[in-house]
Amino acid sequence: xxxxxLACAAALLSIAVSPTAARASACCGTGHGxxxxxxxxxxxxxxxxxxLTEQVGAWSLERDFASSGEGVYRRELMAEAGWMVxxxxxxxxxxxxxxxxxxxxxxxxxxxxxxxxxxxxxxxRLAVFDDHLSPWxxxxxxxxxxxxxxxxxxxxxxxxxxGGDATGLGVAEIRPGMLFEKSWGSFQALLxxxxxxxxxxxxxxxxxxxxxxxxxxxxxxxxxxxxGLSLAAGGMYEREGPPRxxxxxxGSDARERTAxxxxxxxxxxxxxxxxxNVQADLPISGIGRNEGAFVALSAxxxxxxxxxx
Numbered sequence: 001x002x003x004x005x006l007a008c009a010a011a012l013l014s015i016a017v018s019p020t021a022a023r024a025s026a027c028c029g030t031g032h033g034x035x036x037x038x039x040x041x042x043x044x045x046x047x048x049x050x051x052l053t054e055q056v057g058a059w060s061l062e063r064d065f066a067s068s069g070e071g072v073y074r075r076e077l078m079a080e081a082g083w084m085v086x087x088x089x090x091x092x093x094x095x096x097x098x099x100x101x102x103x104x105x106x107x108x109x110x111x112x113x114x115x116x117x118x119x120x121x122x123x124x125r126l127a128v129f130d131d132h133l134s135p136w137x138x139x140x141x142x143x144x145x146x147x148x149x150x151x152x153x154x155x156x157x158x159x160x161x162x163g164g165d166a167t168g169l170g171v172a173e174i175r176p177g178m179l180f181e182k183s184w185g186s187f188q189a190l191l192x193x194x195x196x197x198x199x200x201x202x203x204x205x206x207x208x209x210x211x212x213x214x215x216x217x218x219x220x221x222x223x224x225x226x227x228g229l230s231l232a233a234g235g236m237y238e239r240e241g242p243p244r245x246x247x248x249x250x251g252s253d254a255r256e257r258t259a260x261x262x263x264x265x266x267x268x269x270x271x272x273x274x275x276x277n278v279q280a281d282l283p284i285s286g287i288g289r290n291e292g293a294f295v296a297l298s299a300x301x302x303x304x305x306x307x308x309x
Contacts, residue, residue: 049300
């Protein structure tokens, strides 16, 4: 039962590191490249999920938190399809395609909406060693993620000041990282870290700007029950440095955010798993900076193919 429960931890990584158009101008990207990683007995997996994201406030440059004002909202609905396959004993690769609808509102009553294809992402994992070497040595893997700017760019959405029709980050991103996993009986834990490096982007003014590198750290743990139910909960911290124009930094203000996550998964059958999760940026002063705060709810299905099918 425990290998199948890894779907729960993988789902937590997926929601933690997926991009949202609502954060296209912020420090959120696609993270470790960790999607629905495969358990040892699995050859491939297909996933489909729906996620609703709502902005609840923002942190200032001074790290003060303020809730969204009356009439102010940023909302997004994302449908996402993914595929992961094992190409070698220790190598997995996958791709994820999102479709996004977004809405925004301002205090004066103005509103906007839009949608379309988001940024397509690819991911890979190379296992270094398994967790059965020692009761305390975790499994380790190198991860690599990449996102392609197939969504509409923020500048393309400049005609809409609320950004309702922006569905992508506007730049490509490469994200090397490390993932550590460990299980003790019916309890599992993981630690993941990555750094995202983005390509240069040309603004409508003709300037070429390089977004800052983005660091992300994620910790999660939880139990597995013999009924097929599994739970994982944890926290995530992200930090993005200031952007650069040429060799010159534009300002010195980094972006930071801290969030809590929880994922509940249930194996309906040997092939099908249903997954529900929540991610919430903590609305507390001092733990974020120059960044919006969001709450996201997600539900999805995962179908797997065994290695001997």
